[in-house]
Amino acid sequence: MLSNTTSLMKVSVERGKYKVCDAKKVAGGQYHTKRQQWLKQHIAEFIQQANAQHYVDPFAGHGDLFRTLLHLIGEKSTIGYDLDPTLHWPINNSLIEIPKHPNSILVTNPPYLAKHSAKRKGVEHSVCDYYNDSGFDDLYLIAMSKCIKSYDKCVFIVPETYVNSNTRFDGIVSITIILESIFDDTDTPVCVVCYDKSFLGDVQIFIGDHLIGRMAHLNSFRLRPKKDVSIRFNIPDGRIGLRAVDMLDSSKKIKFMPASELKYNVKNIKNSSRLITYIDLDGVQTEQIPKICEKANELLIKIREASSDIIFSPFKGNAKDGTRRRRLDYDLARAILEKAYKETVPRPNTPAQLRMF
Secondary structure, three states, X not given: OOOOOEEEEEEEOOOOEEEEEEHHHHHHOOOOEOOOOOOOHHHHHHHHHOOOOEEEEOOOOXXXXXXXXXXXXXXXXXXXXXXXOOOOOXXXXXXXXXXXXXXXXXXXXXXXXXXXXXXXXXXXXXXXHHHHHHOOOEHHHHHHHHHHHHOOEEEEEEEHHHHHOOOOOOOEEEEEEEOOXXXXXXXXXXXXXXXXXXXXXXXEEEEOOEEEEEHHHHHOOOOOOOOOOOXXXXXXXXXXXXXXXXXXXXXXXXXXXXXXXXXXXXXXXXXXXXXXXXXXXXXXXXXXXXXXXXXXXXXXXXXXXXXXXXXXXXXXXXXXXXXXXXXXXXXXXXHHHXXXXXXXXXXXXXXXXXXXX
């Protein structure tokens, strides 16, 4: 029997699988930042350059961020708030409004919970008003919007999915992807976002301590599908197999291949399949499929290297070699297959395709 502190998360509706969750933790997006590897040198410099008198965390939890900052801020004032009455902070619902303090910088790890996840985890009744009132589809985006409204300088630890999110806040100075695990209770890949209201330039992207480029440049390697080739995804008898996610074994990365190589049970293919699937290209001879897959993989590798993987969504932590696992979305997969097809199967009256790089 479930109590009012638990909920049922759907693991597989088709197979009737569910998992009991801590409803309070899930609805509150409570994942505590137990380790300090998020504080890279350039992030520490950003915080110090703010020359703030107060350090504010509106989602303070156990005060982990303040402890990490102790060697930077010394005896300066720390001000925390939280909605959980079992913690020692003043109670405040910072998803609604955040108290303002002058001469301050805000540093926080806000709650994470996407709208679709809230429904799947059985806690949507607790949080639906936040989504409806804000227009955002994740609690961390609601939190960021409230923080930015109240403070001119902020540092956020948020899911790495923000890098490729459709939501863009003006004033983002840098985004730093953190490869190390900084939580005990979730494998959500995270990044650190530094915000300055007065900043007007392009976002710097770091992986750990290393600057890899500006967001606009990295996004320039993102192909867009023209949808001028008939490509169908999630087709059980499709002749192209796609492993659209890096596996834990780092030798098994995202890859296109003839269907016979994938060896995946076609009964598992659903309209909603996004990680492993079969694809078909109409009007293509079967003997042309291996060449198309080979060209598609060449393009895929070039894009991954040129963009340092930034334009690929993160997926559930790291591979065994410590690299971030990535997922290929179907829009980019379609664009790659279109280009591979056009470069592999010449069509009458079609000029030779230009090289991508």
